[in-house]
Amino acid sequence: MSLSSLNFFRSLRKGNNQFAVIGLGRFGRAVCSSLYKMGYEVMGTDVDEKRVSQALTDQVLSHAVQLDSTEPSALKESGIYEFDTVIVAIGNYLEESIITTLNLKEAGVPHVVAKASSEVHVKLLKRVGADHVVYPEHEAGCELARALTKPNIIERFELDPENSIVELITPDVFHNKTIAELQLRNRYGVNMLAVSYDGKFEINPNPNKRLEKGSAMVVIGSNKDINRLPI
Secondary structure: OOHHHHHHHHHOOOOOOEEEEEOOOHHHHHHHHHHHHOOOEEEEEEOOHHHHHHHHHOOOOOEEEEOOOOOHHHHHHHOHHHOOEEEEOOOOOHHHHHHHHHHHHHOOOOEEEEEOOOHHHHHHHHHOOOOEEEOHHHHHHHHHHHHHHOOOEEEEEEOOOOEEEEEEEOOHHHOOOEHHHHOHHHHHOOEEEEEEEOOEEEEOOOOOOEOOOOOEEEEEEEHHHHOOOOO
16 A cells, blocks of 8 residues: 555545445446445446446445436536545546546545556546546456465555565464564564464464464565565
8 A cells, every 4th residue: 555545545534424436337336335235325326327227226325326427517416526435436438437537526526536447547547636546457466466476375465565464374384483483573574463373363472472384474574575484
């Protein structure tokens, strides 16, 4: 997560219970469904009336309207400009995505999240004022590549492009050794944050605890140092 992303999420209002999603394809429907299941009021829109009807039938949102989001008057009439956070989920249609994002920002919508389909699209969305851009295909591809090459890493949270927190399966060579004996900071440049015992994580584990193969451990460090671990 970049510092600009961090600033964006800090700016979101905790009391915000309403979201609008423009574009009801697979990505947009997934966002609607997740927010709606969590109890938020979700308004969805799409230029395709069939998608709007299907979303209402499937009950993945609170309300849905058919409109052309490249038309500022249609957005205004629908009330979308009154929302605090709007997600532009029409990433596969570059022109429509750019114009919609521009319309929202020119109307003063505080938080606009937009889906991109390419690196050029990312740059264009940022240029017209998108507050946060997601590029799910790229992120999924990177995640798959990491999973295939480092299968012992269960989960990765990127602090920035160079540093991460990772949950990994405890390497076999660490079995029955204490955290103190391993000297992770001196040997590998990483710090231990947590270790799992009996299905539960112990945060800031005792240095004299012995590790067990097959359990999980969480470490923080640079990606370069994490890659030095025997995994």
